Amino acid sequence: MESYAKGEPVPALLEETIGANLARTVAAYADREALVECASGRRWTWAELDADVEAVARGLVGAGVQKGDRVGIWGPNSAEWTLVQLATARIGAVLVNVNPAYRTHELAYVVNQSGMRLLVSATSFKTSDYRGMVEETAAGNHALERVVYLDDEESWSGLLADGEGVGADDLAARAKELAPDDPINIQYTSGTTGFPKGATLSHRNILNNGYLVGEVCGYTEADRVCIPVPFYHCFGMVMGNLACTTHGATMVIPAPGFDPALTLKAVSEERCTSLYGVPTMFIAEWALPDFESYDLSSVRTGIMAGSPCPEEMMKKLIAAGIDEMTICYGMTETSPVSTQTRRDDSLERKVGTVGRVCPHLEVRIVDPVSGDTVPRGEAGEFCTRGYSVMLGYWDDDEKTREAVDADGWMHTGDLGVMDDDGYVRITGRIKDMVIRGGENIYPREIEEFLYTHPDIEDVQVIGVPDPKYGEELCAWLRMRPGAEPLDADAVRAFATGRLAHYKVPRYVMVVEEFPMTVTGKVRKVEMREVSAERLGLA
Structure with a gap:
């Protein structure tokens, strides 16, 4: 049997924009809690979140941001990050995620490569002086017209004030111009070699990936998802934020940057039902000297991704009662998730595989030289096709053609093996x-x-x-x-x-x-x- 698998065609894909989907969620769950920022103690219901997203959207329109304009966001996790994410989608601007660890050289590259007009940034965080780096690179940032600092009251208020002359009719008119396949997000791949490439993603790409990952986790409006992973990456903003917005689940931001103790404190105090992280995060949390003092009894599911889950760590999760943890595999260029373990999968599948193909997608394992699909049980390059594959790399057709072939298959560069049940093991990078x-x-x-x-x-x-x-x-x-x-x-x-x-x-x-x-x-x-x-x- 060939190493090919096709995901189930249910539930139906969401053929709408992020803004339209959010409006449906707000209508259904207006008074339920939408967002919690633990660092500040601030909380939003869906109705309150919608009002604040609208205020930011008006501000951006008032600042002259057009459909298709690139708006950057640079900083650690915060409520404002989420507001900007949803507001840019609502007005059809392309959100450019800037890695919080970037320094001047990388910032200048991303600003200029994307043609960024407006940047929303934190002033500083830990060792990053964002304001200083913006000022240092200003002369060479040719398209950048304005910088708004989300943690500077005067600067942030100034953006909101720009929206005072923008009416509901203006936002409605903008919404009518938008389509699900429009580009809405550029994420620069955290490639470990060379300059990063800007994976360009649509409403349809990331809205559906967030929705379907949440479906596999069994999310409803009763879920509360602890998101200690960075928003600037798909794990945070898609698998975290958009999985929640598509289900009416609550987004819980435990801290601006990862902190194991603050993460478990948020889980315990907010009664989170789902916890995210890469394996090193879970290892750090479970290694806390006072681990036993945190009440994790509310957690039933979650997502571990980024690298394989060690068996000992998964056993610890199960011992803590988190027996529906899922493993996801994917890449920025595929919005990101292509395979996921199911909640009721065995321990062996959760530690030995990255799951099976997600709904509405196809995956296959091919010989890296010939391109032929290999038999089940043989190693080859993991490829995927479907709604999740990026529109392309921003302004780089050549690199796009290298990654996505003429038949629409994304070539991941990862080595994988598919078993007889369609479960995939990632055995490493080709390189x-x-x-x-x-x-x-x-x-x-x-x-x-x-x-x-x-x-x-x-x-x-x-x-x-x-x-x-x-x-x-x-x-x-x-x-x-x-x-x-x-x-x-x-x-x-x-x-x-x-x-x-x-x-x-x-x-x-x-x-x-x-x-x-x-x-x-x-x-x-x-x-x-x-x-x-x-x-x-x-």
């Missing part, structure tokens, strides 16, 4: 695969094995240059608190007889942390460079 003396080695397999060592908190495995074999394996280890650091001999002793000899890492480095992108992806390219340098292999 992360290590070839040692002609043997193809998938780092994920070795990481999962080393994770069973009682003293290892977390592990990443990479390939480093080797004159004899072409590549050798190097393991980066984070030790559990109080554990003695392991060396290569200790790892070899642990692995001997349990892993094939060529899969045993030759080099071991004990580190405090891994180099990460802001979305929680490990930067293996950087790890390879650092390892080669430290080991004298460069």
Whole structure:
């Protein structure tokens, strides 16, 4: 049987704009709680949220923002971030998500590459002086006409004041100009090499992905979703915010940036029913010294994504009563989710696979060289097709054609294997695969094995240059608190007889942390460079 699967055709896709869908939710659940910002204690019902979204939408129109104009948002998670997300969609502006970790070089690139006219920014957060960076790059930001600071009362009020002359008729007229397939969002991929590419997404792309991911989680208006993942990424703004807006569920923002204690405090105090995170977030939460003091009994489901879930972590979630946790897999270019485990899937499927194809999508595994669909059980490149595939990379037709083929298949660059039931395992990136003396080695397999060592908190495995074999394996280890650091001999002793000899890492480095992108992806390219340098292999 071929490695091809097609998602079920139900529930029906939402063929409407984000603004039209929000209006239906507001009408149905006006007095229910829509949004909670824990840091400030502010709360909104759906009717109150709608009024504030409308005020921002009027302000943007009054500021001269036209349909299709690019409006940037730069800063950590906040209620204002959500307001700007929904307001730009309502008036047909294209929201450009700017990574909160960017510095001047990257900011200038994104502002100019997208042709951004207006930027809504925080003034500062942690080590980021956003206002300073905006001012430093101002001379070279050619299209940027205005910057509004969402945490500066005078600046934010000034934007709202711009909308005083904009009437309901003006917003209604703008809404009539909009269509579900219009571009509504540009998200710059957190690529670990080269300049980021601007994945351009429509109402139809992200509204439906948020809706259908929420359907798999079983969301209703009674759910309260804790969203500690960044809004600037699809995980926060689509799987978080839009999953909630399409179901009338409550969005709970535990903190501006990830904090394990504040996340569990929000879950406990707000009685959240769903919790999101990448595996490193869940590991940090469950490792808190006072973990037992948090009441997580309200949580039934959630989403873990970004990298594979270690089996031990999933067992801890189940032990805490969170037995409907789902695993999602996808990428920015596909809005993002392509596969998801189901709430009642077995432990083995939740830790060993990224689920099966989502509704209204197709997935297949292809030979990276020939492009042919491989038989079930064989590894190849994961490809997906359907409503979720991006419109393209902003102003970059060449890169778009490299990623999306003529038949509409998005080529992910990920290696996957599909089993007889259609469940997919992601075995690594095509470029992360290590070839040692002609043997193809998938780092994920070795990481999962080393994770069973009682003293290892977390592990990443990479390939480093080797004159004899072409590549050798190097393991980066984070030790559990109080554990003695392991060396290569200790790892070899642990692995001997349990892993094939060529899969045993030759080099071991004990580190405090891994180099990460802001979305929680490990930067293996950087790890390879650092390892080669430290080991004298460069």
